[in-house]
Amino acid sequence: MNYTLHQLQVFLMISKTKSVTKAAEELHLSQPAVSIQLKNLQDQFAIPLTEVVGRKLFITDFGKEIAIAAERILSEVYAINHKTAAFKGQLVGQLKISVVSTGKYVIPYFLNDFMSQHDGIELKLDVTNKVKVVESLEQNDVDFSLVSVLPDHLQIEKVELMPNKLFLVGNSLQTFPKKLYDTSVLETLPLIYREQGSGTRHVMEKFVQANMLPIHKKMELTSNEAVKQAVLAGLGYSVMPLIGLKNELSMGDVQIIPVKGFPIQSIWHLIWMKGKNFSPVAKAFLEFIHQEKDRIIQEKFDWCNKY
Template sequence: MNYTFHQLKIFLKVTQLKSITKAAEELHLTQPAVSIQLRNFQEQFEIPLTEVIGRQLYVTDFGTEIAKAAEKILDEVYAINYKTLAYKGQLAGRLKLSVVSTGKYIIPYFLSGFLKEHPGVELVLDVTNRSKVIESLENNEVDFSLVSVLPDQLQVERTELMPNKLYLIGYKEHELNNDAYDYNIFKELPLIYREPGSGTRQTMEKFIYKNLLPVRKKMELTSNEAVKQAVIAGLGFSIMPLIGIKNELINGELQIIKVEGFPIMSTWNLIWLKNKEFSPLADAYLNYLDQHKKQIISDKFSWYDEWGK
């Protein structure tokens, strides 16, 4: 056998994402390059590692075992690199975070300065829906998770980052009154929902039930981007986090519909398992946030309080 570190890395990413295209995107490679390396890796085994049925890629049982071994090998190689940097006095290691999908609009700003200060740190960032974020935290697969709705079933500790504001939004051609509407407006507007398991969906439904809003559910979509495009196209209205619609508001593709009692408020929290033993890297990142988060909010999110007034 003569497989390379590069092939192991590609194979592991393909098995994690179940997609050559997605693996290529995450690894910043072309799809043909990933396909060639995957084929070269497969040729060293007599038993299939993956199979394609229709257009879906599946990992065989044997492939799953090889992927586990590949992950252990890669972790050991990374550990050697980190120990070398640590011996030279540099902070090094892998910082692992899971982030709810809307959190992708804020978390980079709370990471960029830290990563620039410590070039030996490798970031592993998983952006997914809330249920998977909580699952990865519960399994202790990550150092921290970013959520706007705290989990009920886990004992966690947290540090607050910034407010999360949700507004009722509509497409640009929808005519509005200057005054704020009361809750009766929900009798007229078909609402577009996020999928179950979404933090936005949970916050939205909690508000609806608490205030007995007479909503009309129009459809259910699996991402904030899909919801935005549906609203822009005039397919319905939605309640969405302000943080994810800045560009669409500036471009006039979306508009905030003023309603009494809005915005719905929650808080972006970075959370971790209670009594978790931090690595020096994770501890350093928390200290960085404590020292810099107010300045980051002032520098990067000064626009946040201007919308929806």
């Protein structure tokens, strides 16, 4: 047997994704490269590892056993690498964070210096909607989650990072001459919503319900970037986090419409499950956040205070 660790890594990812294409994406390899590694591994066994039925890839029972063994082998290799680095005084391991989609404008600034200081850390960052972020936390798939709406059904601990201001915005073509509009202006504008499960939508709907506004929902889109592009194109208006509009506001492509009760404000929190047993990497990151968050906010987000 002459199989390599790389072949085992590739096969393990194929067994997890049930797809050569998806495995290639996860491993940042080309599809042909993954196919070659699978073939080279398969050539060393007389029993098939995979089979294709109706153009769909399946892992055979034998393949599943090999995948289990591969995961165990790779885990041991990973542990050896960590122990070697640890003896050299390096902080090593994985830092796993799930982030709500708008949080992608926030979390990189809290990670940059920490990652620069520790070359041995591998970052796994999942950017998705609020429902999936909370699921990943509940299932213990991540060390931390970044949210602007706290889950009310989990026992969590948290660190408050910074305010999350949401404004009513539109493109720059229509004028809004009043200094302040009543909330009834929302009844006259075609509004663009985020999808169900979005934290931004949750905050927006709470405001609408609290003010008993009959709203004309123009459309529903599945990401903050999609909403922003629709607003820029003049398809409607939306309640959006300020944090994702820095460039558009500075260029004059979007405008904040002054409405009574705005900005709606929530708080960005870094959260984790109560009683979580932190790895050395996760513990070090939390200590870094406590020590450096005020400096980072001042340096990177001071522009938000203008609005």
